[in-house]
Amino acid sequence: ILEYLRFALGRSTLDAADDVATNRERDMITSTLIGGFVEVDLDRNGVVETWRRTLDKQTMITVSLDGEARDLPLSVAQERFRARAFSQKQLSTMVRRPETADEQITGIAAAESVDRRRKAEQDIDEAERAIRAAFQQVVQSWAAQAAFNRAESASADLARRLESIRSRLEQGGLSAEQQAVLDQQPIYNRTLASFQTAVKLVQATLDQANLLKEIPTEGWEGLVETSSVNNARQAIMRLNDRIRGAIDEITDALAMALEELARHQGEFGTDQAKFNEQYAVASLAQSHLTTLLAEFRQLGEEQQVAERNLQDAKTAMSKLVGVEVRLAEARTLLGTRLTALREILNEASDHVIEMSTGVLRAHVEEETIPRRFVDALMELCERCGIREIEVRCRELVETAARSGRQGWEELVHRLQRIRHGQVLRGHGNEVDPNDITELKAVLTWLTENQARLVLGRLDDDRLGKFLSAWASPFIRFDYRDRGSYMPFERASPGQQASALLTLLLHQEAGTLIIDQPEDDLDNRVIMAIAKLLQTTKRKRQLIFATHNPNFVVNGDADKVVALVPSVEPNATEAVRAAQIAIEEDGAIETPAVREAITETMEGGMRAFELRGRKYAVV
Incomplete structure (x- = not known):
């Protein structure tokens, strides 16, 4: 039950x-x-x-x-x-599973700080997401740089080709006046691109301005009515008035600018149409240069597109200035929040020796083989034909995590550099041999073919996990036996269980549920626990399922429920469903409850009296 x-x-x-x-x-x-x-x-x-x-x-x-x-x-x-639930077997066998023992022991030791610990862990999760989001912006800046490089190269190439044709036209007898008209075409193209970029930027800014919101005031209703609260409410209302005015002023200015730009662009369109007529006349003036002039017109149109692309690329790059700094700040924030979590665990550790009556002492450690590091590396390397991948990844992480994790940072830096090159080169390109060399310098056990496969799996999401990975701090116990401390895992199951149960009972951390607390404990320890129950039950709700009378009687249970096995009344012969029935329920002073305790836990009054005679206490 x-x-x-x-x-x-x-x-x-x-x-x-x-x-x-x-x-x-x-x-x-x-x-x-x-x-x-x-x-x-x-x-x-x-x-x-x-x-x-x-x-x-x-x-x-x-x-x-x-x-x-x-x-x-x-x-x-x-x-x-708030509730904690354990079976005594869980407490006595907790350290047998190293992969979960540290987390469970940390949860027990820091139970009274559960709210602060949970908030710290939520802050860490938020910092992880911020790192991955910041890295996505870094990748966008790389992509914008690649787009700018392509646009700049295309524009420069077209300019060189146009200049070459212009020279050939001049040699072919094109007049200076006609040549001047042809030379104006690239300038007109750049001018049109500038108009288009300006309109696009103003429209985007107007869209952002329309998203601006006032400070909500709903949370200021139904509060204590004091002058300070009223003044704060009035300050927010004044701020909202100014925000509304500023939004109106900004949106009006942007809308007016859009109208003016549209009007001026229309005026420029008229000028450009006149120029195009002059350009057409100049192009037709020399029939023997028809082919060159056609090429010149075609390249001019291409340059118009290239200039627009170049302007767009510049705008995209300008929006992503400082993203590398923001990524570094996000990683620093993660470190700060990890420090806050360690401080919470350190405070909890300081209380362990007192709450365990000196049987335990605690200290905060950090993963020597950080699980998140291993997970990130394994996800990158899986499905690449690597044998014993988990062993190899764990060994590499163990080495990389030493000395302040310099090796890990070097690995992350190399992967970033490789990914940067991939983005700049664009999709669909062959693997750069230099990338293979650089990857094998840190993942020394890769073959060349395996390195190619790993590089094919290196994407923004996987690299983001490398950047946001962190080593988890945890609390570790030492057990005091005959005046000296030893690692908690070397204590016997009974020693571990009694120490953890003592610690749990000294805490004030919500309802505590223990199944069969007598397992692995001798009666001397049980009596000490029972004595502790008498004071602990005043501070928190305790629910025990036990067959040992010492917890019930000497622990001074406030409520006793005696249960007996039964069978579901509606069960069929084929399926005899089990059912638990309540035999007695009440305070320990109730005669029927006392009788149930005597019969079930003591073996009956006769057995109780027999033990008394054996021990010469009756």
Whole structure:
């Protein structure tokens, strides 16, 4: 029944990392809840809600309050009702899975800082996204530079060809007056391109100005009415008045500029039409130069397009000035937010020795083989015919992450340089041999063919993951045994379980659910835990499922529910569905509850008295 409760609260084995030890509980949920649900009533600071969760829609929890139902994502529900759920076996075997042990121990140690830790992790996620977005802008700037280079080269080539034809026309007898007309055509083309670019920029600026918004004032309603609050509200209203006025002024100016530019462009169009007539006359004046003049006209039209492309490329580049700096700032911000997370974990570590009554001490470490580094490298190199790819990637990352991660930064820098060259060369080009050489300098185990395949997978998204990868900090425990400390993983399962349970019970971090806390503990430790329960239960809700009377009796349980196995009344002979029935429910002082404890946990009064005589206490 405890597993059903955990399921309803979003804390079941289905919501945890895969673990062989939890297969039984996981199978129980998936096999018994088909078409059914688990429903619990929660009292959160006087707000009584009903939470329902089904197997069909297990990523959501339906919360009902005052007749209204609302689906909450699992993560939101977990934040709304703080609870931790463990079986004692989880506590005593936690370090057997190195890939999850550090995260679970960090979660236990920093349970009281869960809000700050969650906010810090959200800030880190935001910084990751900012890095990837900034890198996309960097790639856009590279693409804009490539477009500018192509446009500039095309324009210069056309100018050289036009000059060559002009010289040949002059040698063919074209008059100076006619030559002057022909020389004006490129200038007219550039002028038209400037008009078109200006109109495009003003229109884009007008569109942006129309998106400007006032500061919302909805959040200032229903607040404390003091002079400071009223003055702040008035300040925002005055600001909005100025914003409205500024927006109107800017949009009016831009609209007026558009009208003026359109009028002047029309006037220039008239001038250009007159020039085109002169140009046509000049072109027809020398019939023996017809072929050259036709080529000149054709190149002139091409140059008009090239000039427009060049202007557009310049505009695109101007919008992306400083993107490299913004990328560096985004990566610096990620480092700052990681420092904030480490500070939270350091504070939590400082409290561990006190909360564990000196049995544990804690310190913050950082991944020596950062998982995100490995993931980024493996995603880049997969499907390239590389054997033992995970081993190779982990070894490279382990080496690259040393000495302040200089090796990793060198790898990222080389990949950026390669990608920069790819973007400048454009799509569809052959692999540059220099790129293969540069890639093999850092990924030394690549063959030439494998390097080609890896270069084919190097795109903006994958490189963005390299730039935004970070090493996760975590809390590590040492266990105190006979006056000296040793690594926590070297402690026995019982020592680990008792230390973690003691730490959990000293914290004030929401409801704590423990299944069979007596596992791996001797009765001397159980008695110490039971004594701690008497004070802990005043600060937080504790829900234990146990067969040990010491937790119930000596822990002074406020409410005892005795359960017995039964069979679903409507079950068929073919499927004898299991059911849990409540035998007794009430305070420990209730005679029926006391009798249930005596019979179930002690083996009956006779067994209890027999032990008393054996120990000479009766």
